[in-house]
Amino acid sequence: MFSWLMVGPPILFLCALVGYPFLYGILLSLEDRPVAHAGTFVGLANFVADAHDPVFWRVTINTFVYTFFATILKMIGGLGLALVMNQDFRAKNLIRALMLLPFIVPTVLSTIAWMWMLDPGFSVINWLLRYFGLANPGPSWLGSPILAMISLIIVNVWRGLPFYGITLLAGLPTSSPDLSEAATIDGAGTWHRFIYVTLPLLKPVIFIVTMFSIIFTFADFQLVYVLTRGGPANATHLFATYAFDIAMGGGQLGMGASVALAMLPPLALIIIAMSIYMKPNKS
Amino acid sequence: MSVERGGLRLRALKLWIPLGAFMVFTLFPFYWMAVTSIKPNSELYNRKIMPMIVYHPTLKHYVDLLTETNFLVWTWNTFLVAVVSTAISLVFGTMLAYPLARMKFAGSALISFAVAATYLVPQPLLFIPLADIINQLHLGDTLTSVMLTYPTLLVPFCAWLLMGYFRSVPVELEDAARIDGATRLQTIFKVFLPLCVPGFISAGIFAFTLSQNEFLYALIFLTQTDVRTVPVGAIAELVKGDVFYWGQLMAAALLGSVPVAVIYSFFVEHYVAGLTAGAVKQ
Amino acid sequence: MASIIQAASRRDILKISALTAVGGIMGAARASAAPKQMTMMHESSFIPAYDAYFKNTIAPAYEKATGIKIVYETVSVGSIQTRDTTVAETGTGAEMAQMAFNWPFLFDEKLVDVTDIAKTIGEKGGGWHANAQEAVVVNGKWKAIPFGNIGQLMNYRTDWFEEVGVKSFPETWHELLEAGIKLKAKDHPFGFELGHGFGDNHGWLYPLLWSFGAREVDKDGKTVAIDSHETAAAVDFCREFFQKTMFEDCLGWTDVSNNKAFLSEQISCTNNAESILYVAKRDFPEIGKATGQAQNPKGPSGERFHMLNPWTHGIFTHTPDVQAAKDFMVWLMDPKQVAGWYDVADSYYGPFLHMYDDASFWHKEPRNLPYRDSMANSHLPGWPAPISRPQSESVAKYVVVDMFAKACAGKSTKEVIADAAAQLKQIFKSA
Numbered sequence: 001m002f003s004w005l006m007v008g009p010p011i012l013f014l015c016a017l018v019g020y021p022f023l024y025g026i027l028l029s030l031e032d033r034p035v036a037h038a039g040t041f042v043g044l045a046n047f048v049a050d051a052h053d054p055v056f057w058r059v060t061i062n063t064f065v066y067t068f069f070a071t072i073l074k075m076i077g078g079l080g081l082a083l084v085m086n087q088d089f090r091a092k093n094l095i096r097a098l099m100l101l102p103f104i105v106p107t108v109l110s111t112i113a114w115m116w117m118l119d120p121g122f123s124v125i126n127w128l129l130r131y132f133g134l135a136n137p138g139p140s141w142l143g144s145p146i147l148a149m150i151s152l153i154i155v156n157v158w159r160g161l162p163f164y165g166i167t168l169l170a171g172l173p174t175s176s177p178d179l180s181e182a183a184t185i186d187g188a189g190t191w192h193r194f195i196y197v198t199l200p201l202l203k204p205v206i207f208i209v210t211m212f213s214i215i216f217t218f219a220d221f222q223l224v225y226v227l228t229r230g231g232p233a234n235a236t237h238l239f240a241t242y243a244f245d246i247a248m249g250g251g252q253l254g255m256g257a258s259v260a261l262a263m264l265p266p267l268a269l270i271i272i273a274m275s276i277y278m279k280p281n282k283s
Numbered sequence: 284m285s286v287e288r289g290g291l292r293l294r295a296l297k298l299w300i301p302l303g304a305f306m307v308f309t310l311f312p313f314y315w316m317a318v319t320s321i322k323p324n325s326e327l328y329n330r331k332i333m334p335m336i337v338y339h340p341t342l343k344h345y346v347d348l349l350t351e352t353n354f355l356v357w358t359w360n361t362f363l364v365a366v367v368s369t370a371i372s373l374v375f376g377t378m379l380a381y382p383l384a385r386m387k388f389a390g391s392a393l394i395s396f397a398v399a400a401t402y403l404v405p406q407p408l409l410f411i412p413l414a415d416i417i418n419q420l421h422l423g424d425t426l427t428s429v430m431l432t433y434p435t436l437l438v439p440f441c442a443w444l445l446m447g448y449f450r451s452v453p454v455e456l457e458d459a460a461r462i463d464g465a466t467r468l469q470t471i472f473k474v475f476l477p478l479c480v481p482g483f484i485s486a487g488i489f490a491f492t493l494s495q496n497e498f499l500y501a502l503i504f505l506t507q508t509d510v511r512t513v514p515v516g517a518i519a520e521l522v523k524g525d526v527f528y529w530g531q532l533m534a535a536a537l538l539g540s541v542p543v544a545v546i547y548s549f550f551v552e553h554y555v556a557g558l559t560a561g562a563v564k565q
Numbered sequence: 566m567a568s569i570i571q572a573a574s575r576r577d578i579l580k581i582s583a584l585t586a587v588g589g590i591m592g593a594a595r596a597s598a599a600p601k602q603m604t605m606m607h608e609s610s611f612i613p614a615y616d617a618y619f620k621n622t623i624a625p626a627y628e629k630a631t632g633i634k635i636v637y638e639t640v641s642v643g644s645i646q647t648r649d650t651t652v653a654e655t656g657t658g659a660e661m662a663q664m665a666f667n668w669p670f671l672f673d674e675k676l677v678d679v680t681d682i683a684k685t686i687g688e689k690g691g692g693w694h695a696n697a698q699e700a701v702v703v704n705g706k707w708k709a710i711p712f713g714n715i716g717q718l719m720n721y722r723t724d725w726f727e728e729v730g731v732k733s734f735p736e737t738w739h740e741l742l743e744a745g746i747k748l749k750a751k752d753h754p755f756g757f758e759l760g761h762g763f764g765d766n767h768g769w770l771y772p773l774l775w776s777f778g779a780r781e782v783d784k785d786g787k788t789v790a791i792d793s794h795e796t797a798a799a800v801d802f803c804r805e806f807f808q809k810t811m812f813e814d815c816l817g818w819t820d821v822s823n824n825k826a827f828l829s830e831q832i833s834c835t836n837n838a839e840s841i842l843y844v845a846k847r848d849f850p851e852i853g854k855a856t857g858q859a860q861n862p863k864g865p866s867g868e869r870f871h872m873l874n875p876w877t878h879g880i881f882t883h884t885p886d887v888q889a890a891k892d893f894m895v896w897l898m899d900p901k902q903v904a905g906w907y908d909v910a911d912s913y914y915g916p917f918l919h920m921y922d923d924a925s926f927w928h929k930e931p932r933n934l935p936y937r938d939s940m941a942n943s944h945l946p947g948w949p950a951p952i953s954r955p956q957s958e959s960v961a962k963y964v965v966v967d968m969f970a971k972a973c974a975g976k977s978t979k980e981v982i983a984d985a986a987a988q989l990k991q992i993f994k995s996a
Contacts (some may be wrong), residue, residue: 002382002386002467002559003382003386003388003391004382004388006378006379006382007379007382007383009375009378010375010376010378010379010398010438010442011379011394011397011398013375013438014397014398014401014438015433016414016416017416017431018401018404018435020412020416021404021409021410021412021413022403022404024409024411024412025404025405025409025412030429032555034671034673034954035650035653035654035671035672036650036654036671036672036674037673037674050404051989052991053988054984054987054988055578055962055988058444069399077305080301080305084297084298084301084302084305085302086563087297087298089298089302093551094545094548095302095306095549096308096548096551096625097307097544097545097547098310098547098548098550099306099309099310099546100488100492100544100547101304101309101310101313101540101544102309102312102313103492103557104492104495104496104540104543104544104547105313105316105496105536105537105540106495106496106498106513106514106536106539106540107496107514107538108498108514108517108519108535109514109517109532109535109536109539110312110536112314112522112527112529112532112533112536113312113315113316113319113533113536114619115821116315116319116334116529116613117315118826119521119814119822121330121797121825121826121831122330122334122493124334124335127330127333128631130405131333133300134767137507137812137814138489140481140812140813140814140816140817141814141817142760142814142818143760143812143813143814143815143816143817143818144813144816146551146818148324148817158309160309161308161309161487162309162760163488163492164352165305166485166488166551167444167485167489169488170342170482170484170485171447171448171451171481172450172479172841189510199557199928202404204447204450204451205444205447205448207447208443208444208447209607210287211443212402212440212443212444215402216402219402219404219405219406220977221499221809222498224493225643227819228760228761228817228819229760229761229819230761230819230963231759231760231761231762231817231818231819231963231970232759232760232761232816232817232970233816233963233967233970233971233974234963234967236416237761239405240405240406240598241402245961245962246958246961246962248650248961249646249957249960249961250954250957250958250960250961250962251429251958251961252669252954252956252958252961253411255408255958256644258425260405261408262404263403263405264403267402268400268403270400271400272805273749274395274398274399278393280954301745307626324848324849325848325849326824328828328829328849329829330829330830330831339991340789357574359950379832410651411651411654411655414651414654414655415654415655417655418655418656418658423657461622468787491858502640502647502648503647503651504661505646506638506640506648506658507636507638508639518641518643518644519609519639519641520609520639520641522609522610522641522642522643523609523610523611523613523642524608524609524820524838524840525611525642525762525764525765525820525821525823525824525838525840526611526612526686526824526840526843527819527821550761
């Protein structure tokens with residue numbers, strides 16, 4: 001009873017502001033629904049059309065590649081960052097907070113900065129290559145399909161890494177004498193200590209941050225929308241940006257919703273995995 | 284200090300080299316932003332000179348940003364919105380996380396699934412029904428509109444993150460308090476929650492940051508310049524067609540983020556102390 | 566899963582009704598505080614004086630004359646369609662809004678028929694340009710009042726062109742290619758957008774396609790016509806043009822990129838609206854002096870084409886007092902008001918009314934005259950097919966842009982045309 005009293009209000013809140021849009025979205029995806037017009041129910045026709053759309057499959061592959069590499073890099077990098085920052089050093093708090101800057105700065109604005117840093121005319125790498133006469137203009141960070149994807153992943157990692165780091169840091173034991181001494185007495189090396197002491201402590205937090213990172217990366221929108229809008233030739237289009245273009249640019253709300261809802265099965269699997277893993281009686 | 288004994292080389296290997304690498308990766312773009320915000324346009328566009336150096340620094344972009352746009356109003360709005368949304372999210376997050384982490388009750392697995400399932404609603408598309416709700420509540424063009432909608436993006440993550448931290452607090456501590464005669468609520472407030480401060484800071488940083496960054500809902504719900512937040516205001520007034528006011532945009536990015544980082548630095552002090560220290564001691 | 570959704574919807578309704586009650590009280594206070602006023606939503610102009618003119622001159626003048634306050638809401642370029650969509654879908658918000666391209670067609674059912682005032686304004690203004698109607702007349706009804714065209718022209722460096730012996734801008738695409746080869750050899754490549762921006766890509770690729778005699782869709786708006794020898798010739802040309810005059814980065818460009826590249830002297834020629842010249846004159850006088858603007862080259866067919874980018878003003882059907890909005894529109898489009906507005910924008914918005922064909926603002930900057938002259942052969946994407954839903958989808962999916970872009974990146978002409986044709990057939994199936 002006590003539990004229900006506690007979870008009741010937030011659940012109601014979420015239902016009101018999320019439940020309705022969710023149902024509305026599902027309904028949209030089953031309709032031929034031009035913007036500003038009444039829709040007609042078409043069943044799964046939109047999804048069938050998606051399945052025949054080569055760009056849709058390109059978008060699917062892009063989204064998986066983007067999510068996979070960005071998440072892996074953030075996970076490893078974030079863990080490394082947390083371990084490094086868990087040590088004692090001067091101006092520790094300030095540096096820890098400064099490291100959060102990429103996460104703090106509004107994405108739309110920081111992405112605008114990256115527009116210049118990824119411009120072969122202005123990027124430091126290209127400038128150095130030009131300066132030493134090695135290449136002119138050098139790599140095209142957003143013009144080549146593969147490099148464009150890599151660039152987006154780098155920017156995503158840059159943005160997401162700090163939060164990973166700081167969240168894992170909160171789960172790490174302080175460089176507490178008790179623990180390291182205990183481990184040293186056991187004769188454990190640094191690596192062993194990390195594997196058998198630190199990592200298990202961090203496991204629940206790593207798990208949650210990773211799962212949510214997958215969700216956020218999978219549904220990422222702003223970064224791509226500002227930087228490439230899906231170009232060159234769809235090489236960086238993701239589900240969210242493609243859905244947005246179809247729905248807003250093309251005025252096809254039903255089809256846009258079907259593309260957006262195509263994200264649902266993979267995300268649902270992830271969330272089910274989370275729920276199983278986090279069941280209260282398991283620890 | 285065992286680390287000192289290990290010698291400078293070890294310390295460099297374990298701390299300074301990786302820390303330096305992380306800092307360069309993380310902060311280099313900020314250096315670029317800072318440089319751009321004080322460069323005159325003639326230098327910004329000159330690709331023959333080294334892009335990392337300013338030859339004739341100017342504060343013009345800052346002055347323009349502060350005098351010609353409503354930047355200070357946007358900053359204040361952003362701050363208000365972020366504080367309120369964060370508070371709502373932390374309270375709701377705790378209300379969800381505590382029972383789910385601590386008590387076994389029917390439907391708990393279902394609830395934790397349902398909470399996370401919130402994220403299955405693809406935000407970039409489905410703002411239309413949400414806009415409908417906001418309009419029916421007559422909240423268009425009020426900060427309340429985003430204060431109400433942001434928590435939908437924040438509560439699930441906060442709840443899950445807090446669940447993770449709550450689990451790592453040993454149950455024995457609470458049991459001891461209960462045996463000493465404290466009620467359940469007393470135990471929560473006096474014993475349990477203080478141990479979870481790092482978790483709150485972590486979730487709070489997440490919520491605060493996301494709400495001051497959010498773009499789409501703010502774009503849809505806040506249409507007048509005096510109720511806008513920094514990202515929407517800056518984009519609406521500093522991105523004009525295919526002409527970007529680069530210097531002012533970068534000034535806005537820095538002024539909007541560096542103070543927040545400094546504020547965070549006071550929080551991170553308490554960050555590592557509480558929870559894990561307690562967990563290790565047991 | 567289903568049970569969660571059902572449960573959600575039931576609670577949902579309860580919660581919403583509770584919230585509505587609260588919202589009603591809060592809303593009442595707001596509504597009474599703001600009596601007679603209307604909102605005009607507009608994309609923010611890169612010319613600061615233009616937005617300022619509405620706020621500081623037009624709106625106060627109207628309030629003085631009628632007591633109605635006109636709120637001017639500015640939205641950034643990438644966001645205006647999203648805002649228009651939200652307003653049309655929810656039936657709340659701005660009463661009047663600026664639209665672009667074929668939006669009057671998209672928002673048709675949510676827009677007031679303004680045929681009557683369009684006639685009045687047209688008669689007073691010496692008649693409308695014929696192609697203005699391409700974008701605003703839906704099923705015989707005017708759904709918006711044409712305001713101005715943001716033309717796209719060739720922007721080029723006169724000094725560098727002269728260095729390679731090209732005194733006036735090339736008349737044909739092939740001559741332009743010849744000039745480009747020489748200029749690239751001197752490290753002054755061309756830079757035309759081939760990525761996913763919102764305008765500068767379509768802005769030259771559709772005219773290129775048309776001037777080679779190719780069409781995306783037939784006049785009937787149903788038959789996909791992209792698979793033709795003319796398209797193949799256009800694609801072959803584009804690939805050669807790209808490979809011999811440009812560089813890889815153009816494939817990933819968005820609309821801001823070519824402005825940046827031109828003003829940083831990386832490129833000697835691009836296709837853009839007036840913003841390059843405008844900013845060059847303001848911030849980079851040396852470049853400003855050496856910037857020329859010319860009409861798009863002719864293709865093998867001997868014709869030249871341009872992209873029509875009409876800004877229009879529509880009235881949403883949710884407007885409580887439609888007549889008041891119409892009255893404002895008529896008043897706004899009266900030369901006494903609108904001429905001044907056109908004027909502060911230095912002919913960036915080319916009026917669709919013939920009375921301005923020789924207006925003084927065209928002569929403030931003679932280099933802008935080609936914008937006026939390009940109006941006659943400017944069309945919307947998809948021309949000569951009438952505007953349609955599938956057409957919007959084709960643009961949103963960048964079918965034509967990507968056809969060219971893929972060819973430039975090295976794919977065979979046959980392959981890229983087959984891809985585009987397959988996509989278009991799927992898109993136009995419903996037409």
